[in-house]
Amino acid sequence: MLGLNKKDASLLLMVAALVAFAPILLNPFPEASALAQFNAGYPDLMQRFVIFGIFAVGFNILFGLTGYLSFGHAAFLGAGSYAGVWMMKLLTVNVIPAILISTVVAGLFSILIGFISLRRSGIYFSILTLAFAQMSFALAASVLTPITGGETGLNLALDDPRILEGGNTTGNIPAPNFFGLEMGDSLQLNVAGWLWTFNVGYYLAGVVLIIAFYTAIRIFRSPFGLMLRAIKSNQHRLGFTGLNTRPYMLACFVISGMYAGLAGGLMVAMDPLAGAERMQWTASGEVVLMTILGGIGTLIGPVLGAGLIKYFENIFSKINSNLLHEWFAFLPDGLEDFVVTIIYPFVGKGWHLTLGLMFMGVIIFLPGGLVELGQRIRRVFSKKDANQHTKPAE
Amino acid sequence: MGILEVKDVGKRFGGLQALSDVHLNVMENTCHAIIGPNGAGKSTLLNCLIGKLIPDTGSVMFQGQSVLGRSPFEINQMGISRVFQTPEIFGDLTVMENMLIPILAKRDGAFEMNGWSKLASQKDVNEYAEKMLEDMNLVDKRNMHSASMSRGDKRRLEIAMCLSQDPSLLLLDEPTAGMARADTNNTIDLLKQIKEERDITIAIIEHDMHVVFSLADRITVLAQGTPLVEDTPENIKGHPKVKEAYLGETA
Numbered sequence: 347m348l349g350l351n352k353k354d355a356s357l358l359l360m361v362a363a364l365v366a367f368a369p370i371l372l373n374p375f376p377e378a379s380a381l382a383q384f385n386a387g388y389p390d391l392m393q394r395f396v397i398f399g400i401f402a403v404g405f406n407i408l409f410g411l412t413g414y415l416s417f418g419h420a421a422f423l424g425a426g427s428y429a430g431v432w433m434m435k436l437l438t439v440n441v442i443p444a445i446l447i448s449t450v451v452a453g454l455f456s457i458l459i460g461f462i463s464l465r466r467s468g469i470y471f472s473i474l475t476l477a478f479a480q481m482s483f484a485l486a487a488s489v490l491t492p493i494t495g496g497e498t499g500l501n502l503a504l505d506d507p508r509i510l511e512g513g514n515t516t517g518n519i520p521a522p523n524f525f526g527l528e529m530g531d532s533l534q535l536n537v538a539g540w541l542w543t544f545n546v547g548y549y550l551a552g553v554v555l556i557i558a559f560y561t562a563i564r565i566f567r568s569p570f571g572l573m574l575r576a577i578k579s580n581q582h583r584l585g586f587t588g589l590n591t592r593p594y595m596l597a598c599f600v601i602s603g604m605y606a607g608l609a610g611g612l613m614v615a616m617d618p619l620a621g622a623e624r625m626q627w628t629a630s631g632e633v634v635l636m637t638i639l640g641g642i643g644t645l646i647g648p649v650l651g652a653g654l655i656k657y658f659e660n661i662f663s664k665i666n667s668n669l670l671h672e673w674f675a676f677l678p679d680g681l682e683d684f685v686v687t688i689i690y691p692f693v694g695k696g697w698h699l700t701l702g703l704m705f706m707g708v709i710i711f712l713p714g715g716l717v718e719l720g721q722r723i724r725r726v727f728s729k730k731d732a733n734q735h736t737k738p739a740e
Numbered sequence: 741m742g743i744l745e746v747k748d749v750g751k752r753f754g755g756l757q758a759l760s761d762v763h764l765n766v767m768e769n770t771c772h773a774i775i776g777p778n779g780a781g782k783s784t785l786l787n788c789l790i791g792k793l794i795p796d797t798g799s800v801m802f803q804g805q806s807v808l809g810r811s812p813f814e815i816n817q818m819g820i821s822r823v824f825q826t827p828e829i830f831g832d833l834t835v836m837e838n839m840l841i842p843i844l845a846k847r848d849g850a851f852e853m854n855g856w857s858k859l860a861s862q863k864d865v866n867e868y869a870e871k872m873l874e875d876m877n878l879v880d881k882r883n884m885h886s887a888s889m890s891r892g893d894k895r896r897l898e899i900a901m902c903l904s905q906d907p908s909l910l911l912l913d914e915p916t917a918g919m920a921r922a923d924t925n926n927t928i929d930l931l932k933q934i935k936e937e938r939d940i941t942i943a944i945i946e947h948d949m950h951v952v953f954s955l956a957d958r959i960t961v962l963a964q965g966t967p968l969v970e971d972t973p974e975n976i977k978g979h980p981k982v983k984e985a986y987l988g989e990t991a
């Protein structure tokens with residue numbers, strides 16, 4: 347299908363199905379139940395899942411295939427965001443031009459940074475990208491205020507020109523839309539206690555994710571992708587084999603930067619506000635974590651990793667001590683306090699601690715991330731199956 | 741005039757003069773062996789030919805053009821492929837993928853990026869890679885992780901990878917070290933056959949005298965970074981200086 351082999355095609359279909367049914371799948375608990383707060387099927391969070399999924403898939407094209415660890419990828423996401431907001435200010439609040447320009451601007455920006463950073467490899471490459479990103483962050487927050495809005499950030503204003511729409515000076519700032527369909531529009535279904543929200547912005551981002559994922563599969567399976575994997579395996583050998591690795595690395599870096607820009611563009615399409623903190627090194631670090639947690643160099647891993655981290659950030663972090671007391675109310679008073687005291691540091695604002703421990707666990711026991719976990723589980727089950735099949739023969 | 745002309749090449753590592761006054765003239769379509777005791781500078785000399793090292797002095801001409809100052813990939817594209825002393829393959833990739841890389845590298849040269857062309861559908865490339873693996877008896881290992889192969893298999897894979905590029909000059913650095921006797925003989929046969937079938941010049945470094953005397957048209961003996969003698973195999977066999985410097989040690 348679409349030039350994919352069977353395995354890749356089914357992976358793509360699975361991603362497409364997950365995207366399509368996420369509003370239902372991520373809301374497993376009825377609205378009225380106590381567990382409803384673990385529901386992740388609200389538009390804001392689902393948008394973040396897919397957008398960071400795109401970001402991580404793109405990052406993995408660079409890191410997973412070539413082994414070059416960029417610590418400055420958030421700079422491209424930020425550059426894309428600013429470009430997107432400017433497009434909506436100057437041209438139109440239709441999100442399509444904004445998303446396109448985000449990708450292009452991030453691509454141009456990554457040509458510049460990649461050209462310089464790729465003169466070095468290994469840790470020096472990482473440091474160079476980090477330096478560039480921090481520089482961009484600092485500039486965006488200070489000197490470049492006329493373009494970036496400085497520390498307050500860049501957002502839409504009523505008196506923006508919006509050339510294609512003629513601009514309006516009274517009424518509300520028009521909302522970002524897709525040919526009239528506003529990103530914030532949702533269809534809510536209440537089915538036997540379950541609340542499902544089908545949001546325009548989410549589905550737009552979801553479709554983009556599917557396209558981005560498909561493109562990533564094609565890159566992974568192409569001769570170009572093979573060369574990138576050869577760079578990771580033995581870059582010197584590749585040189586002696588007659589391949590000029592520089593243009594390959596630069597192309598890969600730029601593709602990866604464009605994915606980041608695309609994610610940045612989608613972010614401002616959902617919420618037309620871009621701030622400098624989007625470029626900070628913590629944001630760059632986050633996408634590294636997502637990719638490693640999910641599974642470096644795997645296709646689906648980065649999407650899973652992005653989902654996991656965003657779930658923790660948004661859901662796990664909301665558990666407070668009151669809630670814990672409520673849950674453990676069935677225990678005797680002393681024991682209840684004790685249990686809550688033990689658990690408390692790991693939830694709520696302490697979610698970073700849980701994430702950190704999980705990350706260590708993955709690095710040590712599951713270097714292949716969530717994807718490896720899945721493979722191991724499947725192996726256990728298929729072994730059981732095999733045993734059952736062989737038993738009668740004995 | 742030779743296909744490869746090395747003149748006055750010298751290379752120093754700190755206090756060690758690894759090569760000095762090296763002259764070498766390899767004639768087209770011959771097999772030229774370079775022998776010498778361990779540490780004589782044989783591998784260092786090859787490194788100077790493929791751009792891995794830049795000699796301190798002297799010149800290296802290939803087909804009348806200087807290779808000095810060119811990057812390794814350009815030198816390879818001029819027609820020089822090398823098999824390394826310790827197998828240099830792409831350990832993370834499968835045998836088949838390893839085999840495809842030099843073929844694609846030769847085809848795409850400096851750069852080719854088409855995410856829409858697929859590995860699986862590149863029929864001619866795949867068929868050629870398959871054939872190369874067949875010639876080396878590696879077909880049944882095509883989906884194996886190349887890092888987990890035996891050393892002899894890795895070496896045969898690397899030879900196949902170099903041959904697939906149809907180089908004008910093939911540099912072999914101890915190609916049969918670590919190979920079983922039968923594989924060594926197969927490799928000798930293969931190299932002989934290739935020499936007959938193609939326009940190829942081979943420069944081979946080898947400790948196994950059986951291999952050297954089976955293949956070489958000329959032999960250069962290198963000792964302590966300088967060529968001692970250069971002559972035909974028959975003459976080298978009885979040469980007193982060679983016996984002293986090299987054969988005496990191993991015999």
Ligand SMILES: Nc1ncnc2c1ncn2[C@@H]1O[C@H](COP(=O)(O)OP(=O)(O)OP(=O)(O)O)[C@@H](O)[C@H]1O
Binds near residue numbers: 758776777783785825
């Ligand atoms: N990159 C390097 N840096 C420093 N010294 C080196 C380097 N490469 C080689 N040498 C030294 O140069 C000398 C020649 O080494 P070379 O590998 O060329 O020998 P060789 O003839 O190939 O030996 P062998 O038969 O053991 O492979 C040795 O003393 C070696 O230690």
Ligand SMILES: [Mg+2]
Binds near residue numbers: 782783784825913
């Ligand atoms: Mg050597």
